[in-house]
Amino acid sequence: MGWGQQKGEKGGKGKKSSPTKAERESVSGPRQEGTIVEWKGSFGWIQPSKEIKHANAHKHGGKVFLSAEDVSDELDGVGAVVNFDLYADSSGMGATDCKNGPAPVQKPTAPATKGAAKAAGKGAGKDKGKDSAKAGKKRDAPEREDISGPRQTGTILDWKGSFGWIQPSKPIEHELAQRRGGKVFLSVEDVTTELEGVGAVVNFTLYADTSGLGAADCKAGPAPAGKASPPTKGAAKGAAKGAGKAAGNGKATWQAPEPAEKKQNTGKGKGKGKDERTILHEEPLIGTITEWKGTSGWVKPQDTIDHPLMQKQRGDLVLLQTDVEAEIEGVGAVIQFILVQEGTRLLAAHVKPAE
Numbered sequence: 001m002g003w004g005q006q007k008g009e010k011g012g013k014g015k016k017s018s019p020t021k022a023e024r025e026s027v028s029g030p031r032q033e034g035t036i037v038e039w040k041g042s043f044g045w046i047q048p049s050k051e052i053k054h055a056n057a058h059k060h061g062g063k064v065f066l067s068a069e070d071v072s073d074e075l076d077g078v079g080a081v082v083n084f085d086l087y088a089d090s091s092g093m094g095a096t097d098c099k100n101g102p103a104p105v106q107k108p109t110a111p112a113t114k115g116a117a118k119a120a121g122k123g124a125g126k127d128k129g130k131d132s133a134k135a136g137k138k139r140d141a142p143e144r145e146d147i148s149g150p151r152q153t154g155t156i157l158d159w160k161g162s163f164g165w166i167q168p169s170k171p172i173e174h175e176l177a178q179r180r181g182g183k184v185f186l187s188v189e190d191v192t193t194e195l196e197g198v199g200a201v202v203n204f205t206l207y208a209d210t211s212g213l214g215a216a217d218c219k220a221g222p223a224p225a226g227k228a229s230p231p232t233k234g235a236a237k238g239a240a241k242g243a244g245k246a247a248g249n250g251k252a253t254w255q256a257p258e259p260a261e262k263k264q265n266t267g268k269g270k271g272k273g274k275d276e277r278t279i280l281h282e283e284p285l286i287g288t289i290t291e292w293k294g295t296s297g298w299v300k301p302q303d304t305i306d307h308p309l310m311q312k313q314r315g316d317l318v319l320l321q322t323d324v325e326a327e328i329e330g331v332g333a334v335i336q337f338i339l340v341q342e343g344t345r346l347l348a349a350h351v352k353p354a355e
Contacts, residue, residue, distance in 0.1 A: 023089045023090065024087040024088070024089050024094070024096075025087060025088045025089065026085070026086075026087050027054060027085075027086035027087055027088055027093075029086070030103065031083045031084060031085055031103040031104065032048055032049075032050075032052065032064075032083065032084055032085070032086055032095070032103060033048070033049045033050070033081065033082070033083050033102050033103040034046040034047050034048040034049050034064060034081070034082060034084070034095075035047050035049070035079065035080070035081055035082070036066070036075065036077065036078050036079065036080050036082060037063065037078065038078065039077065039078055039312070041068075041311060041312060042067070042068045043065065043066060043067045043068060044066050044078075045060070045063040045064065045065060045066065046063060046064040046065075046066050046082065046084070046095055046098075047062070047063055047064075048062065048063075048064055052064070052086065052093060054086075054088060054093060055088075056088050056092045056093050057092075057093055059091070059092035059093065060092050060093075064084075064086070064092075064093045064094060064095045065091070065092060065093065065094045065095065066084070066094070066095045066098055067094070068314075070084075070094070070095060070096040070097065070098055071098045072097050072098060072099055073098070073099035073100045073293075074100060074293070074296050074318065075098070075100050076100065076343075076344075076345075077312075077343070077344045077345060078344065080100065081100075081101060081102055082095075082098050082099060082100060082101070083098075083099055083101060083102055083103035083104070084096060084097060084098040084099070085097045104196050142209035142210045142211055143209060143210075144207040144208070144209050144214070144216075145207060145208045145209065146205070146206075146207050146216075147174065147205075147206040147207055147208055147213075149206070150223065151203045151204060151205055151223040151224065152168055152169075152170075152172065152184075152203065152204055152205070152206060152215070152223060153168070153169040153170075153201065153202070153203050153222045153223040154166040154167055154168040154169055154184060154201075154202060154203075154204070154215075155167050155169070155199065155200070155201055155202070156186070156195065156197065156198050156199065156200050156202060157183065157198065158198065159197065159198055162187070162188045163185065163186060163187045163188060164186050164198075165180070165183040165184065165185065165186065166183060166184040166185075166186050166202065166204070166215055166218075167182070167183055167184075168182065168183075168184060169222075172184075172206070172213065174206075174208065174213060176208050176212045176213050177213060179211070179212035179213070180212050180213075184204075184206070184212075184213050184214060184215045185211070185212065185213065185214040185215065186204070186214070186215045186218055187214070190204075190214070190215055190216045190217065190218050191218050192217050192218060192219055193218075193219045193220050194220065195218070195220050196220065200220060201220075201221060201222055202215075202218050202219060202220060202221070203218075203219055203221060203222055203223035203224070204216060204217060204218040204219070205217050224294055224295050224321060276342075277340045277341065277342045277347075277349070278340060278341045278342075279338060279339070279340050280307070280339045280340060280341055280346075281338065281339040282338065284336040284337060284338060284350075285301060285302070285303060285305075285336065285337055285338075285339055285348075286301070286302040286303070286334065286335070286336055286354055287299040287300055287301040287302055287317065287334070287335055287336075287337060287348060288300050288302070288332065288333070288334050288335070289319065289328065289330065289331050289332065289333050289335060290316065290331065291331065292319075292330065292331050294321075295320070295321045296318065296319060296320050296321065297319045297331075298316040298317065298318065298319060299316060299317040299318075299319045299335065299337065299348045299351075300315070300316055300317075301315075301316075301317060305317075305339065305346070307346060309341070309344065309345060309346050310346065312344075312345075313345065313346060317337075317339070317346050317347055317348045318345050318346065318347045318348070319347070319348050319351065320347065323337075323347065323348065323349045323350065323351050324351045325350055325351060325352055326351075326352040326353060327353075328351065328353060329353070333353065334353070334354040335348070335351050335352065335353060335354055336351075336352055336353070336354045336355060337349060337350060337351045337352075338350045
């Protein structure tokens with residue numbers, strides 16, 4: 001797990017190396033839930049919410065090791081509730097695919113993804129035997145017409161193994177919207193992430209065909225806010241070059257000020273309303289968007305920021321979609337921002353393209 005030399009061990013040639021990923025043994029079962037109780041920059045420890053039944057679970061006081069490489073979602077830091085899969089190695093228990101929030105409720109009626117549906121379809125086809133021939137040749141699917149506009153949000157009401165129905169959260173303004181009682185059709189072929197099943201909140205794009213409205217590119221969770229979501233590197237290259245020239249090439253080191261700081265109670269962030277924001281630098285700084293994951297990402301500042309929290313964040317700043325105030329062209333785009341602190345993290349706020 002890579003937590004290194006334990007107390008009492010001696011260095012030298014006899015030192016035992018940490019377990020590698022190849023030595024990991026995946027532990028089957030539902031996703032676990034716990035709280036981050038400690039973080040050391042590149043690794044930390046999780047206290048599970050429930051007792052883990054495994055031969056190695058007693059090691060390290062029942063805590064689970066977490067490496068930064070196994071974090072697949074933005075986490076709030078020490079005290080954050082997380083969910084994760086388990087593995088075991090010679091050192092104890094470890095967490096992988098660690099995400100923010102409690103573990104999802106296990107529901108038996110989850111729509112399968114494309115790959116799983118194809119495998120299941122082959123097996124089911126064999127069981128049907130000769131009777132399947134009675135149905136004749138499969139009818140071609142109606143031709144689709146994509147409907148432009150923002151992504152929709154809805155709830156899965158029913159699932160029939162390879163298709164189901166979504167109840168939109170808001171009425172859809174379309175001439176076919178009233179067909180099927182206002183529900184939207186969903187095929188397993190249009191499911192692009194794992195869904196929790198009937199009752200799950202999902203977001204999707206719309207299409208229309210002769211039968212009514214359908215959902216495409218269906219993903220778990222509500223639709224992202226309407227602000228610009230940075231797309232791919234390719235779309236951003238041209239703007240990034242021009243903005244980079246305007247921003248200048250000079251490097252500097254910015255040091256965090258003393259406590260005479262201005263407070264900003266914006267209510268932005270993750271919507272928890274717990275932490276007040278502190279403006280650390282009122283003049284705009286310059287940075288580059290290095291990563292984007294739908295509603296949040298990371299910014300690499302142009303100038304070195306001398307602040308204790310920067311090491312924890314690997315030298316990058318958190319970027320939330322709610323802090324984007326103008327259209328941004330995506331990963332690689334050069335931006336200007338105001339540096340703020342919110343609890344135990346540093347963020348880029350009031351984000352705009354670099355002037």
